[in-house]
Amino acid sequence: MRGADEGKMSATRRRSPDKSIRTGSRPGRFRDRPQVRMSMSALPSLFTIGNMFCGYLSLASTLKENYDSAAIAIGVGALLDMLDGRIARMTHTTSDFGLQLDSLADLLTFGIAPAVLALNWGLGSANLVEEVYKFGWLASFGFLIAGALRLARFNVLALGPGERAASRSHFVGLPIPAGAGVVAAVVHFRNAPVTGSAAALVVCVLLIVLAFLMISTIRYPSFKDADLRRPLPRAALVGTAMLIVLVFFFSDIVLLVMASVYAGSGPVARLLRLLGPAAGKEAGHRPARPDSRSDVT
Numbered sequence: 001m002r003g004a005d006e007g008k009m010s011a012t013r014r015r016s017p018d019k020s021i022r023t024g025s026r027p028g029r030f031r032d033r034p035q036v037r038m039s040m041s042a043l044p045s046l047f048t049i050g051n052m053f054c055g056y057l058s059l060a061s062t063l064k065e066n067y068d069s070a071a072i073a074i075g076v077g078a079l080l081d082m083l084d085g086r087i088a089r090m091t092h093t094t095s096d097f098g099l100q101l102d103s104l105a106d107l108l109t110f111g112i113a114p115a116v117l118a119l120n121w122g123l124g125s126a127n128l129v130e131e132v133y134k135f136g137w138l139a140s141f142g143f144l145i146a147g148a149l150r151l152a153r154f155n156v157l158a159l160g161p162g163e164r165a166a167s168r169s170h171f172v173g174l175p176i177p178a179g180a181g182v183v184a185a186v187v188h189f190r191n192a193p194v195t196g197s198a199a200a201l202v203v204c205v206l207l208i209v210l211a212f213l214m215i216s217t218i219r220y221p222s223f224k225d226a227d228l229r230r231p232l233p234r235a236a237l238v239g240t241a242m243l244i245v246l247v248f249f250f251s252d253i254v255l256l257v258m259a260s261v262y263a264g265s266g267p268v269a270r271l272l273r274l275l276g277p278a279a280g281k282e283a284g285h286r287p288a289r290p291d292s293r294s295d296v297t
Contacts, residue, residue, distance in 0.1 A: 043091065044098055047084035048105050051077045055109030059116060067121045068191050070113070071184035075255065077109040078177045078184075099158060103151045110180035111147035115140040115207075118183050122194045122203030132197045132204075139204040139211075143183075146211035147176040171220045174213035178220070178262055182210060185259040189252045210263070218266040 054077030061070035084102065088094045123136035150173055157172065186206070194200050246254045 044084040044088035044093060045101060047080045047087065048098070048102050051080040051084065051102075051109050052105040054080065055105065055113045058109065058113040062113070062117045062120050065120070065193075067117065067187050067193060070117050071187040074109060074113055074117070074180050074184040075188070077105075077113075078181050081106060081109070081177050096159065099155060103155055106151055106176055107148055110176040111144050111151075114180040114183040115144040115147075117187060118143070118203060118207055120193075121187050123200050124193060125195045125200070127195055127197075128200055129197050132200050136200060136204050139207040143179070143207045143211045146214045147179065150174075150176050150179075150214040169222060171222050173216050173218060174210065174220060174263060174266060176214060178259065179210040179214050181255075181259045182206070182263050185256040189256045191252075213263065213266065216266075218270050220262070220266045 054073045058070040058073035058077070061067070061073060081102070084098075088098060119136060119140040123133050123140075128136075153172065183206075186203075194203060243254075
């Protein structure tokens with residue numbers, strides 16, 4: 001009888017798994033969770049480092065006069081910059097360290113690299129008038145300074161109390177990746193360097209306009225509220241697929257149009273709000289508050 005009871009008890013142990021296995025109380029499980037958490041937190045930084053590498057590659061290509069490769073490197077950096085923030089939000093690994101690292105990478109890839117690219121591509125010809133070349137130095141350096149100020153303001157707003165949720169739907173001023181994207185799209189569209197003084201002046205004016213848009217308070221959509229985990233409608237899915245195909249076959253035209261439309265969407269929306277009847281009624285019946293956060297969030 002004792003042997004039969006021991007046999008039943010051993011069979012019962014085999015049929016019912018250990019509770020420590022079900023509840024995850026094995027010693028190794030607790031060590032694995034912080035390691036997985038640390039690996040997930042390093043993933044956005046890897047994309048940021050890739051963005052920084054694109055900026056370095058763009059500078060090296062510009063010095064070798066491979067202007068189209070430099071422009072493409074800036075475009076790839078913009079894609080990586082968009083992914084690192086989204087991955088950090090999806091994995092809940094956002095941190096102040098990642099914010100500062102991302103700003104340093106953005107200053108290199110979207111500040112220094114496009115400024116040097118525009119200077120060498122648009123004003124590197126020996127046929128230019130000396131005054132035009134000096135004006136190009138001023139314009140390209142102004143683009144860099146405006147980009148740095150834009151990043152500093154973004155960091156202040158992001159670290160401020162209550163500003164994270166308020167700034168999810170829009171940016172204040174043209175984002176520096178979008179400004180660099182316009183420069184890269186123009187270079188990718190033309191490819192050949194600028195030779196005439198008139199065309200060089202157009203490049204200078206473009207840099208000044210982009211610098212003004214970056215330090216302005218004009219709002220631009222951020223698309224941070226888009227949830228990629230939800231299934232896309234069929235129309236949006238087909239439109240995205242068609243856009244990818246168009247970029248693949250006609251990248252020079254499509255990217256220039258996309259960058260120009262986004263850069264111009266902010267001023268056009270501001271103008272429509274100022275000229276709209278609703279804006280006129282609100283301006284006539286309700287006084288503006290000087291301490292309102294409408295222009296800084």
